[in-house]
Amino acid sequence: MLKLVNIKKKFNDKTVLDGINLEIEKGSIVSMLGPSGSGKTTLLNIILGLIPMDDGKIFFDDEDFTNIPMKNRGFNIVFQDYALFPNLNAYKNIIYSMKNNTDFVSKDELDSIIETLELTPHLKKRIEQLSGGQKQRVALARTLVTKPRILLLDEPLSALDGVIKETIKERIKLITKQYNLTTIIVTHDPEEALTMSDKVLIINDGLVSQYGTPKEIIETPQNSFIEEFILRQLKIKKDNIYDLFGECYA
Structure with a gap:
């Protein structure tokens, strides 16, 4: 449904996104996960049409959306604030x-x-x-x-905690399924990404570190950054990841 091809973006001399390729299926939830400054919010804003990219293509339902302005894309966002x-x-x-x-x-x-x-x-x-x-x-x-056409969420749970956070998480998943609504979430929290999403895009320094299901990321992290980032953020031992994310295997 949504396809990104070789998305590149620089701010001044700093490369923020360096050749991002991504395909998102209709009705799925995809989280963009990464540390601060990794490029995930920039990628979200490029999909929305809020900022231009330097190179690459965006396709939606096989139509070239690269030069379509934000107001005509039919995507919408819930901002963090x-x-x-x-x-x-x-x-x-x-x-x-x-x-x-x-x-x-x-x-x-x-x-x-x-x-x-x-x-x-x-x-x-x-x-x-x-x-x-x-x-x-x-x-x-x-x-x-x-x-x-696509729902974009920028850190939707960052200001919430406890029961309220879990309630909103379930509501987002319910809405997505009920309306068959493709949803893209930006988050810095591995627990949110892994428990909410059908697939997770992990970005580091403007590059795709891994794109896969929560199960694939937990079981077969493709590099040391992914494993260390998830473990460090969750602050738990590796053996306990399977207990925490048991629902990923349902």
């Missing part, structure tokens, strides 16, 4: 993009999204009255009403 309008309540934030746009969801579809994300009790609340998890769900609903 949610970017909600503080002067509008939760419901008005959700429907903001729907005004005078018949390409977006119907009233029944809107109600279904609100119900799925369990936002009904919170629709009249001001943004400042919402918890972090509720803000995340409002931002997700506001994006879903636009019927995105």
